[in-house]
Amino acid sequence: MSSTNWDDLSYKIQPWIKDAMLSLGFSHMTPVQASTIPLLSQNKDVVVQAVTGSGKTMAFVIPVLEKICRIFLDEPFKKSHFGALVVSPTRELAKQIEAVFNSVLEYQPERSALPQIKTQLLVGSIQSLQEDLYTFISKRPQILVGTPGRINEFLRSSSVKTNSCEILILDEADKLLDMSFLSSIESIVRFLPRQRRTGLFSATVSSAGNDIFKTGMTNPVKITVNSSSLPGADSTVPTSLGLCYMVLQANMKLKVLLQLLTKYRYHKTIVYFPTCISVTYFYGIFHHLFCKMLQEKRIDDEIALFSLHGKLEAKPRMKTLSKFTESTEEKSVLFTTDVAARGLDIPDVDLVIQVDPPTDPDMFLHRCGRTGRANKVGKAVTMLNKGREEDYVGFMDVKGITLEQMSVPKIELEFSEWYDSSFRQWELEDRGRYDHAVRSYVAYVMYYSKHVASSIFRIRTLDYKGLASMYGLTRLPKMPENKYVEDFPEGGFLDSSINFDKYSYLDKSKEETRLYELKTQERKKERRAKTMKKKFLDEKNTSWSDKSLKKGTKVERRVKMKRRREAVEIAIAQKEEEGDSNEAEDREKEKDWKEAVIESKRRKKSKKQEMVQGSFDDL
Ligand SMILES: Nc1ncnc2c1ncn2[C@@H]1O[C@H](COP(=O)(O)OP(=O)(O)OP(=O)(O)O)[C@@H](O)[C@H]1O
Numbered sequence: 017m018s019s020t021n022w023d024d025l026s027y028k029i030q031p032w033i034k035d036a037m038l039s040l041g042f043s044h045m046t047p048v049q050a051s052t053i054p055l056l057s058q059n060k061d062v063v064v065q066a067v068t069g070s071g072k073t074m075a076f077v078i079p080v081l082e083k084i085c086r087i088f089l090d091e092p093f094k095k096s097h098f099g100a101l102v103v104s105p106t107r108e109l110a111k112q113i114e115a116v117f118n119s120v121l122e123y124q125p126e127r128s129a130l131p132q133i134k135t136q137l138l139v140g141s142i143q144s145l146q147e148d149l150y151t152f153i154s155k156r157p158q159i160l161v162g163t164p165g166r167i168n169e170f171l172r173s174s175s176v177k178t179n180s181c182e183i184l185i186l187d188e189a190d191k192l193l194d195m196s197f198l199s200s201i202e203s204i205v206r207f208l209p210r211q212r213r214t215g216l217f218s219a220t221v222s223s224a225g226n227d228i229f230k231t232g233m234t235n236p237v238k239i240t241v242n243s244s245s246l247p248g249a250d251s252t253v254p255t256s257l258g259l260c261y262m263v264l265q266a267n268m269k270l271k272v273l274l275q276l277l278t279k280y281r282y283h284k285t286i287v288y289f290p291t292c293i294s295v296t297y298f299y300g301i302f303h304h305l306f307c308k309m310l311q312e313k314r315i316d317d318e319i320a321l322f323s324l325h326g327k328l329e330a331k332p333r334m335k336t337l338s339k340f341t342e343s344t345e346e347k348s349v350l351f352t353t354d355v356a357a358r359g360l361d362i363p364d365v366d367l368v369i370q371v372d373p374p375t376d377p378d379m380f381l382h383r384c385g386r387t388g389r390a391n392k393v394g395k396a397v398t399m400l401n402k403g404r405e406e407d408y409v410g411f412m413d414v415k416g417i418t419l420e421q422m423s424v425p426k427i428e429l430e431f432s433e434w435y436d437s438s439f440r441q442w443e444l445e446d447r448g449r450y451d452h453a454v455r456s457y458v459a460y461v462m463y464y465s466k467h468v469a470s471s472i473f474r475i476r477t478l479d480y481k482g483l484a485s486m487y488g489l490t491r492l493p494k495m496p497e498n499k500y501v502e503d504f505p506e507g508g509f510l511d512s513s514i515n516f517d518k519y520s521y522l523d524k525s526k527e528e529t530r531l532y533e534l535k536t537q538e539r540k541k542e543r544r545a546k547t548m549k550k551k552f553l554d555e556k557n558t559s560w561s562d563k564s565l566k567k568g569t570k571v572e573r574r575v576k577m578k579r580r581r582e583a584v585e586i587a588i589a590q591k592e593e594e595g596d597s598n599e600a601e602d603r604e605k606e607k608d609w610k611e612a613v614i615e616s617k618r619r620k621k622s623k624k625q626e627m628v629q630g631s632f633d634d635l
Pocket residue numbers: 041042043044045046049066067068069070071072073074218219358359360361385386389390
């Protein structure tokens with residue numbers, strides 16, 4: 017970051033804000049602050065795109081504070097009114113932004129002519145809407161920071177007056193303007209007065225395209241701050257951030273990850289996994305492996321491991337993040353998803369590892385940008401599956417992001433075998449872990465199918481067998497995508513090292529259910545086998561006699577009919593002999609005879625049906 021003195025600003029900021037910056041150790045402005053603060057403070061709408069970790073937060077915090085101070089100079093805020101609204105896509109980021117405001121507000125002189133400026137956090141699941149409204153009325157904050165859902169509910173309340181709001185900030189604006197949040201943002205914008213300033217901030221704001229105008233901005237100034245233009249430097253990547261990739265087979269990924277986390281020097285690492293369920297699954301196994309390695313003295317120091325994902329409740333999520341941020345262990349590792357990709361400013365993160373690239377290419381920069389912030393050195397490693405995924409390097413290059421190839425660390429045979437047996441042993445301790453692995457595997461396949469760059473990440477060419485082995489599966493789960501598996505093994509079995517009949521759950525009630533179901537299935541199998549055997553024997557013994565019986569009755573019937581016909585013919589002949597026969601009578605008689613035969617057949621048939629019906633009722 018280049019250095020512009022706070023006094024060199026064309027717009028003069030409040031002296032106490034300048035003092036606060038100096039006290040926070042920010043002797044100079046970052047480029048994005050130098051270009052944004054004067055414009056946004058002087059009634060310009062701005063769209064700011066600057067590399068990750070370049071100080072965008074302070075670039076809007078200062079103008080917001082400036083605005084509130086100026087309103088205060090005119091007249092105090094009326095009850096139920098506020099002056100600024102800052103929206104962020106995640107609770108963690110909203111909390112972080114509020115903390116940045118408060119870090120500056122700590123320096124607001126108590127005895128100044130202006131009342132104390134206050135902030136309020138508005139995010140779901142921390143406290144109820146009623147509690148938020150109560151806090152708002154009693155605390156009377158001028159700056160509201162929160163997530164779209166809760167802000168929307170909050171602004172709808174009649175206890176909140178929006179007509180004094182002079183500035184709206186959308187941090188991570190491209191995310192807020194995508195499909196998942198757009199309708200909430202449009203609704204928030206409708207609550208606010210038209211005469212206000214709007215600022216959009218992100219490292220990838222250009223992805224929002226024309227949607228930026230849905231925020232009601234008029235004639236915004238676009239500010240783009242790239243990294244320094246050193247030869248070979250990527251404009252969209254901070255110069256202090258090294259981006260690299262390694263190409264490997266899917267079943268090697270976790271071994272390599274373990275090697276990186278245990279053998280390499282780093283202080284804090286963030287590891288990105290594709291789905292929430294894979295975070296919890298791999299957290300389980302890595303926690304076990306780290307402990308085992310420490311016990312067996314394979315590593316010298318404890319590694320603090322944390323897991324964070326979107327399916328966790330809000331409070332534990334916030335707690336985990338603070339614990340990781342504040343962790344003073346020699347090595348700390350956070351396993352997470354894209355929920356911790358945008359905006360989070362965790363000091364001392366020096367390594368980011370992506371076990372898989374994100375489905376959205378924009379997210380790549382946000383994930384990597386959790387390290388190499390504010391001119392600190394950082395490294396981001398992305399693992400790519402051997403084959404088609406290697407094209408991702410060229411794809412990112414077109415987007416102006418250059419990735420350096422890194423050789424895959426050598427895995428010693430002894431370490432590889434230790435890993436395999438430790439993983440299998442851990443997995444076999446509880447069948448619940450295998451179920452977890454199956455769900456994670458299936459979720460991964462779903463995730464893979466959502467890649468934006470679908471020509472690179474092709475569901476048809478995924479290494480299903482390697483992936484299954486990475487997740488510790490010995491059998492491919494039944495799913496439609498199995499049609500893409502080359503040489504699909506009999507029954508999906510990759511190997512027979514797990515005896516599923518004896519594979520038990522640690523959870524007692526689950527195990528009881530499993531045993532009960534196993535017994536029921538066995539009984540069913542036995543019963544089915546018995547029935548089949550009986551049927552076979554019955555058919556063997558009775559079918560011949562049945563057939564001959566049926567044949568017998570048929571012959572009998574034929575004989576009877578023949579006899580009847582003969583009797584009728586004899587009767588006709590007798591009549592003819594008697595001389596009182598005529599042609600019409602003959603025909604009539606022939607008709608009678610035919611009807612008699614049909615009637616007799618019908619009677620027999622209905623009798624037979626009655627018999628069949630009767631036989632069912634008897635069962
Ligand atoms: N003027 C400054 N001088 C030195 N450091 C600064 C200055 N302003 C901000 N910083 C520090 O830079 C780091 C990154 O700032 P910030 O979180 O605002 O980055 P960002 O541009 O919003 O990144 P992202 O795109 O990832 O959200 C923070 O630790 C912050 O304290």
